Amino acid sequence: MKVRVQAEDFDISREIAALRTGNAGIGAIASFIGLVRDMNDGTGVSTMTLEHYPGMTEKALADIVSQAEARWELLGCTVIHRVGELKPADQIVLVVVASAHRLHAFQACEFIMDYLKTQAPFWKKELTAVGERWVDSRESDDAAARRWWEQKKAQQ
Amino acid sequence: MLKVLFFASLRERLGVGEESIPVPAMATVAGLLNILRQRGEDWADALAEGKRWRVAVNQDMAQADTALKAGDEVAIFPPVTGG
Numbered sequence: 001m002k003v004r005v006q007a008e009d010f011d012i013s014r015e016i017a018a019l020r021t022g023n024a025g026i027g028a029i030a031s032f033i034g035l036v037r038d039m040n041d042g043t044g045v046s047t048m049t050l051e052h053y054p055g056m057t058e059k060a061l062a063d064i065v066s067q068a069e070a071r072w073e074l075l076g077c078t079v080i081h082r083v084g085e086l087k088p089a090d091q092i093v094l095v096v097v098a099s100a101h102r103l104h105a106f107q108a109c110e111f112i113m114d115y116l117k118t119q120a121p122f123w124k125k126e127l128t129a130v131g132e133r134w135v136d137s138r139e140s141d142d143a144a145a146r147r148w149w150e151q152k153k154a155q156q
Numbered sequence: 157m158l159k160v161l162f163f164a165s166l167r168e169r170l171g172v173g174e175e176s177i178p179v180p181a182m183a184t185v186a187g188l189l190n191i192l193r194q195r196g197e198d199w200a201d202a203l204a205e206g207k208r209w210r211v212a213v214n215q216d217m218a219q220a221d222t223a224l225k226a227g228d229e230v231a232i233f234p235p236v237t238g239g
Contacts, residue, residue, distance in 0.1 A: 034239050050238065051164055053231060056215035081238060093239050113239060121212070121231075122238025123164035134165040137208070137235035 001069070001077050003061040005052060007084040010094050019076045019098050026075045030105035031096045032113050038088035040135070043128045050083045050092070053121035057081070060120040068097070068112050071152070072104040079112065081122065111148050118145040158188065158224060163233035166209060169202050179226050185211050186220040188230060208235050 002019075012031060020026050036048045065077050076098035086092060095112050099105040124135040157176045167173050180187040189211075193200040203209065211218045212231040224230065 052238070053161070053163055053212075053215075053233070056212055056231065059215050117239040118236065119217075120238050121163065121233060121236050123234065124237045125164070134234070135237045137237050 001062065001065050002079070003058055003065060004080045005054075005057050005061070005083055006080065007082060009082070009091060010080045012094060012096070015078050015080070015094060015096055019078055019096055023075055023098070025100060026098045027100045028102040028105040029096060029098050030102070030109040031094070032109050033091055034093040034113075036086050036088050036090045036092060040126060043126075043130065045088060045126045045128055047127040048086045048088075048090075048092075049125045049127070050081075050086065051123045051125065052081075052083050056121050061116065064112055064115045064119060067115065068108040071111070072099065072108040074099050074104060074108055077108070077112070079116070081116070081120070083122070114141070114144040114148060117141045157226060159227075159229045160188070161229065161231040163231065165234050166202060166232060170199065179224055179228075183224045184220065185213065185218050185222045185224065185230070188224060189220075189232075192232075203232070209233065210235060 012033060016029060016031065020029065038045055061079050061081065065079060068074065068077065074097060078096040080094040082092055095109050097105045097109045118141055126133050126135060158179055159174065160177050161174050162170055162172055180191050189203055193203050210233055213222050213224065214229050
């Protein structure tokens with residue numbers, strides 16, 4: 001498991017190479033990249049600043065990955081989340097999951113993103129033509145995270 | 157003493173990011189919030205019951221009845237919006 005919170009950009013090719021090197025048992029790799037959009041709720045966004053809670057952020061991300069490892073058969077996982085000032089089209093977050101088969105990799109990747117959006121202490125602030133605004137959390141994100149919990153409960 | 161942290165919109169609104177606060181007589185998250193709400197209208201409103209803020213104690217998500225002791229780190233923040 002590799003979890004990093006950093007201001008610098010990341011390179012998905014390099015991260016995938018690092019994850020799979022030396023493990024020919026890996027048969028599937030799923031990845032997700034979140035990007036800064038130039039528009040949100042109908043207003044142009046010129047800068048997005050990511051604030052976080054140093055210490056708890058790393059702990060929360062590691063906990064989310066541990067939950068995924070307990071749920072699916074994973075052969076490696078990398079999560080990188082950027083903080084600080086970002087511009088439209090910049091990369092924000094990377095999740096790469098390796099497994100023997102695709103189902104585990106796909107599901108774990110989606111699970112990690114859904115939990116990250118609702119559990120990891122990051123906050124986005126947008127600078128728009130009409131000033132600064134903190135991004136509101138979305139009910140749809142809570143619902144996305146909740147369905148994994150409900151699915152697990154249904155299996156018990 | 158408790159180390160109390162505020163983040164994001166809550167930090168901006170209350171004008172404080174970090175401070176030391178004595179452990180309240182009612183040594184729980186609810187007890188601490190009661191003390192903070194007594195600081196004035198802005199605090200009472202920002203931390204009102206039903207407002208969507210979250211509390212972490214020693215970097216784990218906490219509830220109103222989570223116990224507090226000297227040296228604990230308590231963070232109060234709005235719902236998260238990363239990713």
